[in-house]
Amino acid sequence: MGEEGKVILRVLVNPxxxxxxxxxxxxxxxxxxxxxxxxxxxxxxxxxxxxxxxAVQSWVLVPIIFKLEQ
Incomplete structure (x- = not known):
């Protein structure tokens, strides 16, 4: 598909x-x-x-990078 991009996710992590x-x-x-x-x-x-x-519940930002390699 030739798609690349960066997604930033907001994740609620439980204890x-x-x-x-x-x-x-x-x-x-x-x-x-x-x-x-x-x-x-x-x-x-x-x-x-x-x-x-x-341990407590908290929010975290997770970057996911999709990059095509040669």
């Missing part, structure tokens, strides 16, 4: 380290790339933020 919400903050300009990025990040395992020794 267990999984994504409760994955929203597009900045689109790549391609619906296909945006959806692929969201689908992938939903399956990621994160290290949750901590307040003291307790």
């Amino acid at each position: 267990q380290g999984t994504a409760d919400s994955v929203d597009i903050k900045t689109s790549s300009g391609s619906v296909r790339l945006d959806e692929a990025a969201q689908k992938t990040v939903r399956n990621w395992k994160f290290i949750p933020a901590k307040r003291g020794d307790t």
